[in-house]
Amino acid sequence: MALHFFTSSESTLDVVVTCDPAINASDEAKNEYLKTGDRALLGDHAGATIFTIKALGPSEREEAEVKAGAYTRSELGRLLWSQQPSETEERARWHHALEEDERAALAHYRNYLDNVYLEMVNASLQTIDGQPASIDQVQMIQPDDARIVTISELVLHIRRISLLGDSGK
Amino acid sequence: MRKPQLRRLRGNCGGSFRAGLAQSQVDEVGRYVPGYRVAPDCGEAFSEAKIRSCPVADANRAASIINAYSRHRNGLATIRDTFPAPSCAVIEAVDVLHNTTEEMLLRVRESAQNG
Numbered sequence: 001m002a003l004h005f006f007t008s009s010e011s012t013l014d015v016v017v018t019c020d021p022a023i024n025a026s027d028e029a030k031n032e033y034l035k036t037g038d039r040a041l042l043g044d045h046a047g048a049t050i051f052t053i054k055a056l057g058p059s060e061r062e063e064a065e066v067k068a069g070a071y072t073r074s075e076l077g078r079l080l081w082s083q084q085p086s087e088t089e090e091r092a093r094w095h096h097a098l099e100e101d102e103r104a105a106l107a108h109y110r111n112y113l114d115n116v117y118l119e120m121v122n123a124s125l126q127t128i129d130g131q132p133a134s135i136d137q138v139q140m141i142q143p144d145d146a147r148i149v150t151i152s153e154l155v156l157h158i159r160r161i162s163l164l165g166d167s168g169k
Numbered sequence: 170m171r172k173p174q175l176r177r178l179r180g181n182c183g184g185s186f187r188a189g190l191a192q193s194q195v196d197e198v199g200r201y202v203p204g205y206r207v208a209p210d211c212g213e214a215f216s217e218a219k220i221r222s223c224p225v226a227d228a229n230r231a232a233s234i235i236n237a238y239s240r241h242r243n244g245l246a247t248i249r250d251t252f253p254a255p256s257c258a259v260i261e262a263v264d265v266l267h268n269t270t271e272e273m274l275l276r277v278r279e280s281a282q283n284g
């Protein structure tokens with residue numbers, strides 16, 4: 001186990017996203033890159049867009065959660081979200097059996113989580129290809145699936161460098 | 170006494186455990202040694218953990234955080250003296266260190282009381 005997190009919230013990391021057309025690595029190499037953040041695993045990726053992110057400190061993370069609606073999120077939704085089955089079909093049937101208000105609470109909490117991810121990216125993202133950037137530039141990425149993958153992978157990198165991770169607990 | 174063969178089986182200080190290592194087992198992820206085998210007097214969480222590489226090497230990687238916690242605990246310096254802008258990971262790591270240290274002291278006290 002290597003330490004993949006940063007100890008300082010002022011440290012920055014240059015990352016790329018695996019849906020970038022300039023990256024021709026195998027799926028295994030891409031998965032390993034997402035786990036470690038080691039760009040050497042991707043081979044030659046000249047021309048890929050470089051996102052510079054920083055690790056989040058406790059106050060920045062809390063601020064992101066508050067901006068996303070931490071004080072108004074659905075606690076019932078949070079409870080249901082933590083109880084949902086991991087297997088796809090079982091989860092679908094579990095969701096189908098929920099009451100109308102429970103579904104609404106769950107949807108509300110999922111929306112809160114999406115907002116947390118966006119606020120995390122906004123707090124962490126420093127530059128794109130050396131130019132100052134925010135979540136607004138990321139939201140303009142087209143096509144839409146590339147935008148979603150970009151946000152997901154940025155969040156994954158931010159979590160990796162900002163948090164201890166399961167193996168450290 | 171130096172035991173280079175044992176060192177290799179333990180993953181050369183940080184690598185995965187190798188086949189042939191005493192008391193090791195294998196699951197779907199790979200080779201591991203149960204936590205209670207590595208440290209028989211450890212707490213519940215570590216006891217149930219599956220240790221897949223040398224825990225001393227891991228501790229060496231986290232040495233800066235462990236030292237900062239020890240200095241803080243002994244009143245020599247604050248965490249912020251060592252980490253002026255701590256990431257969430259550092260705060261979490263200090264939390265884990267503090268909880269495990271308190272649990273260890275509790276076990277020592279209970280052991281002393283029980284003779």
